Amino acid sequence: MLTIGALVFLMPLAWMFVTAVKPAEQTMTMPPQWIPVSWDVAESGQTVFVHVDQQSYDAAVSAGDDSVEVNFAYQWVVDRGGDAVPVLVSDKVLNSTHKINAHWRSIAHDDRPVRILEPIEGIADEDLVRVYIYESEVMGFPHKVMRKDLVLHYDQTQRATQRSYSFAREIEVGMETLEKRYIAWDDRKRLAHTETEARFVSLESLRSSADVRWGNFGQAVEEMGQFPRYLSNTLILCVLTVGGTVFSSAVVAYGFSRIDWPGRDKIFVIVLATMMIPFPVTMVPLYGLFRELGWIGTLKPLWVPAFFASAFNVFLLRQFFRTIPKELSEAARIDGCNEWRIFWQIILPLAKPALTVVALFQFLATWNDYLGPLIYLTDQSDFTLALGLQFFQSQHGGTQWHLLMAASCLIVMPVLILFFMAQRTFVEGVSMSGLKG
Amino acid sequence: MTRDTRRRLTSGLLFVSPWVIGALVFSLYPIGMAVYYSFTDYDVLRKPVWVGSMNYREMVVDGVFWRALWNTMVYSLFAVPMSLGLSLVVAVLLNRPILGRSVFRTCYYIPAIVPLVAVGMIWIWLFNGDLGLINHALTLVGIEGPQWTGDPAWTKPMLIMSSVWQIGGSMVLFLAGLQDVPRSLYESADIDGAGPFNQFWHITVPVVSPVLYFNLIMGIIAGVQEFVKPFVMMPDGGPDRSALFYAVYIYQNAFQYSNMGYACAMAVVLFLIILGLTWAANRLVSRHVYYAGE
Numbered sequence: 001m002l003t004i005g006a007l008v009f010l011m012p013l014a015w016m017f018v019t020a021v022k023p024a025e026q027t028m029t030m031p032p033q034w035i036p037v038s039w040d041v042a043e044s045g046q047t048v049f050v051h052v053d054q055q056s057y058d059a060a061v062s063a064g065d066d067s068v069e070v071n072f073a074y075q076w077v078v079d080r081g082g083d084a085v086p087v088l089v090s091d092k093v094l095n096s097t098h099k100i101n102a103h104w105r106s107i108a109h110d111d112r113p114v115r116i117l118e119p120i121e122g123i124a125d126e127d128l129v130r131v132y133i134y135e136s137e138v139m140g141f142p143h144k145v146m147r148k149d150l151v152l153h154y155d156q157t158q159r160a161t162q163r164s165y166s167f168a169r170e171i172e173v174g175m176e177t178l179e180k181r182y183i184a185w186d187d188r189k190r191l192a193h194t195e196t197e198a199r200f201v202s203l204e205s206l207r208s209s210a211d212v213r214w215g216n217f218g219q220a221v222e223e224m225g226q227f228p229r230y231l232s233n234t235l236i237l238c239v240l241t242v243g244g245t246v247f248s249s250a251v252v253a254y255g256f257s258r259i260d261w262p263g264r265d266k267i268f269v270i271v272l273a274t275m276m277i278p279f280p281v282t283m284v285p286l287y288g289l290f291r292e293l294g295w296i297g298t299l300k301p302l303w304v305p306a307f308f309a310s311a312f313n314v315f316l317l318r319q320f321f322r323t324i325p326k327e328l329s330e331a332a333r334i335d336g337c338n339e340w341r342i343f344w345q346i347i348l349p350l351a352k353p354a355l356t357v358v359a360l361f362q363f364l365a366t367w368n369d370y371l372g373p374l375i376y377l378t379d380q381s382d383f384t385l386a387l388g389l390q391f392f393q394s395q396h397g398g399t400q401w402h403l404l405m406a407a408s409c410l411i412v413m414p415v416l417i418l419f420f421m422a423q424r425t426f427v428e429g430v431s432m433s434g435l436k437g
Numbered sequence: 438m439t440r441d442t443r444r445r446l447t448s449g450l451l452f453v454s455p456w457v458i459g460a461l462v463f464s465l466y467p468i469g470m471a472v473y474y475s476f477t478d479y480d481v482l483r484k485p486v487w488v489g490s491m492n493y494r495e496m497v498v499d500g501v502f503w504r505a506l507w508n509t510m511v512y513s514l515f516a517v518p519m520s521l522g523l524s525l526v527v528a529v530l531l532n533r534p535i536l537g538r539s540v541f542r543t544c545y546y547i548p549a550i551v552p553l554v555a556v557g558m559i560w561i562w563l564f565n566g567d568l569g570l571i572n573h574a575l576t577l578v579g580i581e582g583p584q585w586t587g588d589p590a591w592t593k594p595m596l597i598m599s600s601v602w603q604i605g606g607s608m609v610l611f612l613a614g615l616q617d618v619p620r621s622l623y624e625s626a627d628i629d630g631a632g633p634f635n636q637f638w639h640i641t642v643p644v645v646s647p648v649l650y651f652n653l654i655m656g657i658i659a660g661v662q663e664f665v666k667p668f669v670m671m672p673d674g675g676p677d678r679s680a681l682f683y684a685v686y687i688y689q690n691a692f693q694y695s696n697m698g699y700a701c702a703m704a705v706v707l708f709l710i711i712l713g714l715t716w717a718a719n720r721l722v723s724r725h726v727y728y729a730g731e
Contacts, residue, residue: 002530006544012559012602013547015570019562031573248455255452261445271456274464278662278711280687281704282467284474284697288481289467308459339448368552370665375692386554390669393558401562408555415550423543426550427609 016412019405020220021212023186027401029054038211041070041201048072049184052206060203067200073188074195077181078173084181085154086193087171098173101155101192103166108149109133113165115140116150123147134165158192213402220406223396227410229381230388234367237302237384241366242359244306245313249358250351252309253317254343258329268318275311279371287375297378302369306362313358316429320354321347357429360422367415385411468708475702480695492702502703504678505686511593512682513660516600521652524604528611529641542612549605557669560599561586586671589679596667596680607652614648615641646726653722657714661707664688683707 019027022036031054039052051071060068075086078098088099106114114131123129125148132140155166188194221227256268290301324347332342348355373387383391389407396403419426450457475492477485496502527545531538548556563570564585572582585595618641626636642649664684667675674681674689687707691700 002527002535002541005527006541009544009548009602011570012563013551015563016555016559028568031576032568032570248459252453252456255449259445259449259452261449262442264449267453270460274460276658276711276715277464277468278658278704278707280662280664280684281471281708282464283687284691284701284704285467285470286463287691288470288474288697289462291481305459305463307455308463309456311456311460314456339452343452364550368550368554370552370554370669371688375688386552389554389558393669394672401568404558405562408558411552412555415552416547419547419550426546427542 013412016405016408019402020216020409021214021406022216022402023211023213024400024402025051025186036211036213037208039070039206039208041205041207043072043182046182048182049186050201050206051185052208065203067202068206069198070201070206071185071196071198072182073185074180074182074197075191075193076195077179078171078177079179080154083154084179086156086181086191087173087178088168088193089178098171098178099168099193100171101166102169103153103155103163104131104150105153106131106133106145106149107151108145109143113153113163114143114145114150115165117142120147120150132165140165156192157190158194159190216402216406217410220392220403220410223400223403224388224392224407226381226383227388230383230385233299233382234384234386237299238363238366240299240303241306242362244303245310245362246355246359248307248309249313249317250348250355251343253314253321254339254347256314257318257321258324258343258347259339271311271314275315283371283375290376296376297382299377299382301376302366302372310362313362316358317351317354320351324350353425353428356422356425360418360425361429363418364415367411471701471704474698475705477698479698479701481697482695485698488698492699493706495699496702496706501678501681501686505674505681505683508593508679508681509661509663509683512596512600512663513657515597517653517656517660519597520601520604521607521649521656523601524608524652525611525642525645525649527604528608528615529637531608532612532615542609545608546605549603551603553665554669556599556603557666560595560602560666561670564595564599587676589675589677592671592675592680596663596670599666607656610648610652611645614645618644646722650718650722650726653718654715657718658711661711661714 018034018036022033023038026033026036033054038049040047040049042048050073052068057068076089076098077084077086078100079085080100085100104114104116105111113134115134117130117132120129125146127147128144129147129150131143131145131150133143133145134140155163183191183194188196224230256264256271286301287296290296293300295301295304328346329342332346337345368386369384370386370390373384374390377383377387380391389411392407393404474485476487476489478488478491479485531541531545535541551559564572566572566582566584566587569582569585571585575582583591585591622640622644623636626640631639662684663682667680667682668685668688671680674685683703684707687700687703690696690703
């Protein structure tokens with residue numbers, strides 16, 4: 001029974017991971033598949049990855065058919081100086097003109113893409129041509145380059161059509177130079193000018209193989225846009241909040257446990273009481289306060305409060321400090337140590353295990369925090385990973401499940417790795433936060 | 438006051454001063470302001486305008502407010518006891534000397550540390566009406582699963598079920614509490630012929646009752662504040678606002694409708710609800726809580 005329960009508990013994470021490494025197609029199958037597979041057939045001598053509907057395949061097998069309907073993706077390509085360039089065949093009439101994606105690049109400028117601003121037919125190699133040179137895909141600046149430094153490139157990907165420096169040329173080719181080239185089914189959305197067809201293929205020529213798409217993680221990072229920024233923001237916040245809360249909470253916990261001053265325990269009750277305050281209550285006034293300070297849209301609201309001790313951590317560290325024998329401090333006092341030195345040189349080194357617990361849980365809290373960043377961060381470049389993931393979902397959710405799960409994996413994995421590295425500290429920490437002591 | 442006492446007072450106060458400042462600026466001042474704003478019309482951009490009890494009167498007639506309150510209460514009423522019960526049972530089972538115990542503990546604990554945003558993503562994918570794993574599992578036993586996120590009747594059960602996944606924290610606390618149970622109690626119970634159920638009910642539950650009580654209070658406080666999961670899974674409150682949670686409605690009022698005064702009034706009510714529930718749980722349970730030391 002425990003085993004079944006454990007499997008059920010791990011199932012969501014396993015499913016997240018499996019989905020993350022699937023080809024997009026296979027997130028859309030019912031019944032769901034645990035092992036991502038790809039299908040291929042040998043087509044005129046080469047292996048072509050195709051799409052097969054699992055249900056119709058199963059139906060064909062159980063009915064004893066010898067063939068099943070298979071979806072192919074292909075392009076029409078023409079040969080341009082040794083390159084097979086995909087073309088858009090207009091009206092599906094094979095002997096008319098065809099559109100070809102192309103752009104110019106300048107050899108003299110690190111092979112950067114350019115847009116030609118004046119006609120260049122019939123001019124000599126040494127003539128200057130006015131062009132826009134692109135730094136990135138959208139930013140261009142005017143320049144002059146020599147004709148011989150310009151080369152024409154043919155674009156293979158679909159994104160080429162969206163680039164501002166790309167253009168489509170009409171070319172006329174003979175029917176016999178057009179070649180039908182089969183491509184992997186999954187590439188049909190990425191590559192330019194793809195077409196699909198469905199036809200029956202014999203069952204024995206169809207092969208399936210396990211297919212783990214590690215590339216989905218890279219694609220998820222790319223599609224999330226500013227993933228490196230999200231990551232660095234999150235890490236900055238983690239470092240600042242962990243440092244801030246460990247230090248300040250230790251100082252305050254020392255004051256509440258190792259020094260005996262009148263009224264101490266009464267005030268400590270207030271510390272415990274502040275743990276009860278729900279965040280929604282302080283949310284609006286805090287927003288107003290941070291707005292007055294001009295902190296909205298910066299990371300400050302998320303880390304500055306960490307330097308003022310958190311009630312929970314103070315409670316936890318106080319419990320630990322109390323277990324350290326009083327005699328240690330007293331001996332140091334007799335030797336003339338002041339409180340700060342006792343704290344810094346005697347108590348703090350002894351409290352390392354407890355400080356590790358506080359650091360670990362603060363790291364988790366910051367890494368996982370969602371509501372804080374949601375309220376205080378306005379600019380996409382300031383987002384944390386948690387907020388970035390949700391932003392990604394709101395843009396691409398509902399369709400690209402494999403990428404969404406890959407992105408989720410990227411957030412979950414560091415936490416899991418940390419857990420396995422510091423498993424004992426975790427369990428100790430949770431027990432410490434209980435009622436004992 | 439002797440010189441030594443005065444010295445200890447000053448250094449003690451110096452050491453706790455970060456917390457004092459933090460509590461004043463980030464807790465007490467905001468609470469006071471929340472109460473003040475709750476009596477005003479406030480949109481952050483302009484100065485708050487005093488409107489008396491208008492926000493509170495508006496709340497009484499605001500159907501959405503009652504809807505959000507109802508959703509949150511239904512959720513807490515089911516999710517908190519279910520999670521508590523399950524984590525106690527798992528803890529008891531894991532407390533016995535069985536093979537691979539630490540592996541099991543890890544399996545049950547891990548979901549508790551997964552970032553809530555990712556938790557939301559995972560569950561919305563698992564509960565997908567057409568492609569989800571859960572509906573597929575249901576078809577295997579001959580049930581046609583509902584459109585969880587699209588059917589007002591099923592959004593809350595979905596959230597309640599997914600909440601049971603994250604029992605790791607309370608489970609570890611129970612495990613720690615179970616260490617306090619003296620072996621001899623079970624041994625004498627065995628001799629007296631008490632079955633496992635009776636032993637659980639008459640020995641285990643009383644001994645872990647302080648932990649049970651702690652987890653119950655924490656569960657209630659967290660339950661009525663539930664924000665991230667419903668917000669991530671259904672940002673607009675779900676079909677027919679069936680998954681609009683109290684904290685989500687506060688957020689919407691404050692940051693989407695710029696109705697900060699009303700949001701503060703709702704927050705104050707939330708605070709009172711938490712205090713009330715804690716007090717009630719205290720009254721109800723504390724009589725049955727058994728403290729070994731006393």
